[in-house]
Amino acid sequence: MLQAIIDFFKNLFSSFSGGKKETPPTKTSAPVEEVPTTEDALPEIVDVEPQDGADMPLEDLEEDVVLVDVEVEVPAVEEPPKDTSEPNQPTNNETSTEPDLPKETTPAHTPRYLWILDNGHGNKTKGKRSPKWEDGKQLLEYEFNRAIVKKMMESLEAKGVKYHNLVPEENVGNILKKRVARANALNAKSEFPTVYISIHSNAGPEDQPGNWSSAEGIETWYFRTSLNGRKIAKIFQKHLIYNTNWVNRNARTGMAFYVLKHTSMPAILTENGFFNNKKEGRKLLEEETRQLIADAHVNAIMEIEKYGFKGFQG
Numbered sequence: 001m002l003q004a005i006i007d008f009f010k011n012l013f014s015s016f017s018g019g020k021k022e023t024p025p026t027k028t029s030a031p032v033e034e035v036p037t038t039e040d041a042l043p044e045i046v047d048v049e050p051q052d053g054a055d056m057p058l059e060d061l062e063e064d065v066v067l068v069d070v071e072v073e074v075p076a077v078e079e080p081p082k083d084t085s086e087p088n089q090p091t092n093n094e095t096s097t098e099p100d101l102p103k104e105t106t107p108a109h110t111p112r113y114l115w116i117l118d119n120g121h122g123n124k125t126k127g128k129r130s131p132k133w134e135d136g137k138q139l140l141e142y143e144f145n146r147a148i149v150k151k152m153m154e155s156l157e158a159k160g161v162k163y164h165n166l167v168p169e170e171n172v173g174n175i176l177k178k179r180v181a182r183a184n185a186l187n188a189k190s191e192f193p194t195v196y197i198s199i200h201s202n203a204g205p206e207d208q209p210g211n212w213s214s215a216e217g218i219e220t221w222y223f224r225t226s227l228n229g230r231k232i233a234k235i236f237q238k239h240l241i242y243n244t245n246w247v248n249r250n251a252r253t254g255m256a257f258y259v260l261k262h263t264s265m266p267a268i269l270t271e272n273g274f275f276n277n278k279k280e281g282r283k284l285l286e287e288e289t290r291q292l293i294a295d296a297h298v299n300a301i302m303e304i305e306k307y308g309f310k311g312f313q314g
């Protein structure tokens with residue numbers, strides 16, 4: 001009886017190994033049991049477990065290589081449908097010809113995410129300011145970032161989108177750890193999935209010491225291993241270029257920004273033009289440009305509110 005059982009297993013295994021021999025050999029002789037058969041959607045980092053935070057071991061955080069996501073399509077005709085229910089411009093200057101008519105309310109939006117808005121820096125942040133223009137004006141990055149976040153909040157409020165102003169206080173420095181701690185705490189108790197948006201303006205290398213930079217354009221950063229971050233970054237980058245028509249520096253990863261690295265939710269960081277480019281920085285002072293940039297962020301948010309991260313986890 002025992003012998004019968006042993007024979008049974010012998011036959012079983014011999015038939016398995018026999019079957020294995022019939023399969024065509026794999027191209028490489030690497031001692032890997034399972035060779036992936038499908039091409040992965042992402043060219044790099046495919047062997048890293050996808051995650052949206054930045055709780056990667058530090059040794060994995062190589063920051064010396066910047067990967068520029070060249071697949072970002074320059075938006076043209078395939079622009080996703082914009083919100084047609086209301087104009088982009090705030091209706092501040094309504095004429096008084098229609099006194100107190102019941103307002104045509106837009107259909108209530110069903111919130112999908114909680115958008116955590118990080119206004120990058122505070123008035124105690126060192127540097128982060130342009131040289132002065134001839135008329136004495138100067139761009140302070142923290143002020144620009146906050147102006148964009150303020151405009152975004154007004155718009156999101158009107159649309160019924162959930163958001164949170166991460167650092168309402170102005171009299172602060174970078175407080176990066178606090179920003180992350182606040183965001184992660186919020187994420188832990190939020191009934192909605194959260195997304196982290198950090199808003200900045202860029203500084204390029206000075207052409208001459210103390211002078212302006214010739215760097216220009218807009219780029220959006222995501223954390224290297226965050227698949228959703230990459231998708232979100234591409235959507236924001238698309239809308240930012242569409243609205244401004246500025247130089248497209250694409251979605252990027254490889255620089256482990258602290259807030260991208262340590263947040264526990266999908267996170268991106270937009271660099272909206274170079275404040276130390278004499279021409280571009282000057283535009284960043286203008287109300288009109290700021291509105292375009294804020295609207296681009298809101299349009300990206302509305303696209304994601306509508307479609308989620310659909311089609312990404314391929």
Ligand SMILES: [Zn+2]
Nearest residue numbers: 120141200201
């Ligand atoms: Zn910044």
